[in-house]
Amino acid sequence: MTDLAPALRPLEWVGMQGIDLSLLLEEPGYRREVHARADVQVDLPAPHIKGIHMSRLYRLLDTLSDGVALSPVLLQPLLQEMIDSHHDCSSQNARLRLQMDLLTRRPALITEGLSGWKAYPVTLDASLVGGTFELRLTVGVGYSSTCPCSAALARQIVEQGFLHAFPSDQAIQPATVAAWLRQNATLATPHSQRSEATVEVDVPSDAPTLGLFALIDQVEQTLGTPVQTAVKRADEQAFAALNGQNLMFVEDASRRILGALSGEYRNPQVHVRHLESLHPHDASAWARSTTDQVLHER
Structure with a gap:
């Protein structure tokens, strides 16, 4: 007869996913409440324990x-509180993922006042594992x-x-x-396409803000052809000129971004995707920094 009793073993993570949350994002010149979805878990090293205190995690979240x-200095003590709230479960680690959209107004290229x-989709992955706090920021541009x-x-x-x-050498x-x-x-x-860059960087634990706009602006300036919102004829013409003077393969885009971020951010990683208008498939490239050197922490 088959033994249907579950094997007793430690579990890497136990918790909740997809919790609706209202967050306040504040950056230089920007302050707005956003809707986020949160995933939160603690580890469960005790092999015999089940039924963690999810309501405690929810209230802390x-x-x-x-x-x-929201800031890095706010997240580390929160994760520690989550661990402490599960001392009777022998939990030692906690992690949190926050997914949201950074909504902002972007000016037209030419037309003043437009x-x-x-x-911009944003994901924050925070963890406190073995007493070490890590915060990873991912943005889509x-x-x-x-x-x-x-x-x-x-x-x-x-x-x-x-x-x-004009086949002859006659003057024209x-x-x-x-x-x-x-x-x-x-x-x-030439064919062009809407394209996506997904960029990941580490955020210093003592950073006063998340540095969202600094990262997004650097990526957009590096690529040179960010997609536009409101446009008039002059803006569309300027955008066409930018595209004509700024040709790029996925290899070009990924190398440009990584080159701009390396030395500015810790552990940058880039994924670019060109949603081809010629093919029914996409072109993609991945790149990551090979050094942890940071010249300027934001």
Whole structure:
């Protein structure tokens, strides 16, 4: 007869997932309440214990909604309280994941006074394991990418069309060339696509804020073609010019971002994804720093 009794053994993590929570995010020039979802767990090293005190974890987690801005210095003592609340379970470690959207207004490229809302997905992974506190920040940044190979092929078609239209060495008036370009410069256009960069960095335990905007701004400035919100014709034209002057493969994007973050942040890791308009699949690249050197901690 099969023994249906569960084996008694330690468990790595026990807790809850998907808890709705209201959090206050505060950065320089920014203060807003956001909706977050939280996962919270403690370890269970005692092999015979079951039925942890989930209500205690919930109540402790709810203190993050007390109107105090979320910060690294707020999370470490919270995790310690969670461990202490489970001393009768012999718990020694705790972890917390917070997922939310950083909602902010972004200005148009050209038109003064024009802006629109843009959301950046943010994940915070905090842990207190063996007495060591770690905080990992992950942000998602949308951008546009134009394929260098496609751009070269498009230019070749335009070149061939021009040579076909003007086969001889006869002098050509600039106005004639301009008229031909207005009509035919789009004989072929390079394909571009909405793209995604997911960036992870460690946050120092004593940092006064999470440094969300500093990280996002650096990624967007490095890539040069962040997706836009509200636009008029001048903004769309400026965006087209940026894309035409800023061709990139996934290899280019991932290397640019990692190069910009290395030396500024600890343990940066990058994943870029170009949602191809040519193919039914995506192009992706991953990169991570090979050094822990930090020149400036934010």
